[in-house]
Amino acid sequence: MAAREIDHRAPEPPYRQIAADLTAEIKRGDLAPGRPLPSEKELTELYGVARETARRALAVLREQGLIYTVTGRGSYVTEPAEPAGKDD
Secondary structure (H helix, E strand, O other): OOOOOOOOOOOOOHHHHHHHHHHHHHHHOOOOOOOEOOOHHHHHHHHOOOHHHHHHHHHHHHHOOOEEEEOOOEEEEOOOOOOOOOOO
16 A cells, blocks of 8 residues: 655645545555455554544545444455346
8 A cells, every 4th residue: 555645735634635545545446345444553654644534534434335344353345335226
């Protein structure tokens, strides 16, 4: 995972910049379904931000349905949703 430098002067807050990076990695398949994301501590080190900033970035991804979090274990990429109306 290559961290992008956070632009603290940008109109988009740092947590949103991190969320955008992680979203792009999920969509590219760099972070595969069922695989763990970096921990909050790892994100703070990768991006040079406070833990709360990393926590807020993960919350954005949870709200978008891209990840789920297991207490005490970490956050994981969700399986892609099946297209509506698809029958097997």
